[in-house]
Amino acid sequence: MTLRQRLQLYFIMGSDDCLHAPEQVVEEALAGGITLFQFREKGARAHSDTATRALALELQQRCRRHDVPFVVNDDVELALAIGADGVHVGQQDESVAAIRARCPRNFIIGASAISREEAERASREGADYLGIGPVLATGSKADAERPIGLQGLADILPFTGGLPTVAIGGIDASCCARVMRTGVDGVAVISAISRAAAPRQAAAGLKSLTARQPAD
Ligand code: TZP
Ligand code: MG
Secondary structure, three states: OOHHHHOOEEEEEOHHHOOOOHHHHHHHHHHHOOOEEEEOOOOOOOOOHHHHHHHHHHHHHHHHHOOOOEEEEOOHHHHHHHOOOEEEEOOOOOOHHHHHHHOOOOOEEEEEEOOHHHHHHHHHHOOOEEEEOOOOOOOOOOOOOOOOHHHHHHHHHHHOOOOOEEEEOOOOOOOHHHHHOOOOOEEEEOHHHHOOOOHHHHHHHHHHHHOOOOOO
16 A cells, blocks of 8 residues: 555544543554554643553554554654654654654655645655645644645645645544545544544544545
8 A cells, every 4th residue: 555545544643632541542443444543642641751652562563453554743763763654743843854864764754734835845855745734623732723724725735746645633524525625645633533432433434535436
C-alpha cells in the first residue's frame, strides 16, 4: 500500500483523548479499519516520560499486528528510539529539513500546514505528506488556530507539490464525504474515534465514507 493510500483513515490519539483505556481504543480503531496511527501524548492527563514510552511501545505492537504504520507526534527522539515508522511535526517543532538530515530515508515525515506558504515550505524541505487544517473547529487541540474551512482547504491543495494530503480538524461522519470531495487523500481524526461510544463502529463508518469510488 502506498503512503497516499495509508492516509485514507488516519487516527491520532493520546491517553488524554480517550474515554476508555488507550490500548482498547486503539485495538478497536484497528479492528474498524484505520490505515495509519499517530501517537500524540499531550494534555493534562498525558503520561510521564517512562509511561509514555511504555504506552508507545504497547500501541506500536498493536499497530504492527494489523500492519498499520505507527507515527509519533513531535518527539523525534522517541520515534527513533522505539523504531517507529515516522514522525509528525507542526510548525513549532524541529524542521522537516533537520529531521530528514538525521533520519533513515524510509522514515515517514509528516508536517502540518494551515496555509499555502507552510505547505510549500514543508514540501520543499522533504516532507512525505501534509496534514492540512484545522479545517473545522476542534476541541482536541488547545492551541488550535482558526479553522480554514473547506474552501480554505481546497485553496491550499494546488500548492502541496503533489504530496499526499490529509485533512484534519473537526472531521466526523457528518462532513467526511464533503471533505474528501476537495481532493485530499484522506482524513485525520481524533475525537470522532477516540471519544465515540463505539470506536470500532466509528472507525468502520469513516472508512467507508473515505473509500474512493472508481469514478473519483
Ligand atoms: N491539528 C489540527 S486540528 C487537530 C490537530 C492535532 C485536532 C483534531 O482533532 P479532532 O478531534 O479530530 O477535531
Ligand atoms: Mg507539534
